[in-house]
Amino acid sequence: MGLVNGAAQAPAERVPKQDRSRATRQRLLEAAVACLAERGWAGSTVSVVAERAGVSRGAAQHHFPTREDLFTAAVEYVAEERSTALRALFPEGAADRRAVVVALVDLYTGPLFRAALHLWVAASNEDQLRSRVTELEGRVGRETHRIAVDLLNADETRPGVRETVQGFLDMSRGLGLANLLTDDTTRRAGVVTQWAAILDNALG
């Protein structure tokens, strides 16, 4: 009976602890992305993020031993959340291509892109970050490409289609960059309308 009780209690206690731990981790990751987007790499430390998330510095370091761990995990986590949300927007797959183009471009104009941009630019001058961020960029880039191919209903067995989708994603990144210092919404809407038609035609 003691054993049974003990066995029954242990998982009952463990589950909420895991939940709490997961919730703390998520708060830290979301605070880290917001911090990077607003303050850049130089202003983003584990302490600043812990305070913003309402978590002790010790607890933050339990989850993420180094600053590099925290910020690369944060960008990856938010990118995955965005990917999931994007797929959920078009559950039927092949939807209206213009709507898909707008949703894909939107990926590059919010705080996630801003945070990732700060991380990439810092990594270009910091050896400790560089290999981690390069690997992260590769993973996130491949996943975004897969989503774009699926949602745009692009047939990559046809010559040139792979490069067409890649170039469109490069354009989306460039549109994100153009939105960094000023609100580029109006100009971007015109570019997106025009290029959605060109892309639709190119994908056949």
Add this chain to the structure above:
Amino acid sequence: MGLVNGAAQAPAERVPKQDRSRATRQRLLEAAVACLAERGWAGSTVSVVAERAGVSRGAAQHHFPTREDLFTAAVEYVAEERSTALRALFPEGAADRRAVVVALVDLYTGPLFRAALHLWVAASNEDQLRSRVTELEGRVGRETHRIAVDLLNADETRPGVRETVQGFLDMSRGLGLANLLTDDTTRRAGVVTQWAAILDNALG
């Protein structure tokens, strides 16, 4: 005779002094862009640039009273040099569009783009830089657009052509970003080949 000599000597002395001053200024501007590209904004100070250019800190401050003056002037100067060089590449105007696309994309993969990117990203978090860089980005962007329209022989009186050229320049910026951490030459060549054909078709 004294007056004549004096009058004759003054310009004779003044011209080499102006030349020296202009040469010093150019050395500082080129050193500033190289420094920004290699070390980023955090590692780029007037002292570091002066040393790299072989100029005293005092002389550097005579030309550029503040750090913001030096680095915004540097990005603008090098952008103008690149624009002039780009126009000189195609003196006849309307050339083979694929060659023009390749040359325009090249603008975004060298040290100038890298330097400008560091400046933009720093400006997004630093109020002192922000308005200066926003204004600079506008000027350089308008000039690049004008060059692209001329060299691509694009007729902006036709609906959509302006947005077509804008989107292509956004793509070029995105391709520059993709080249920041890794050598993206091979992938970029495929994208450029495909999109040069799509752009050629879209411009008619």
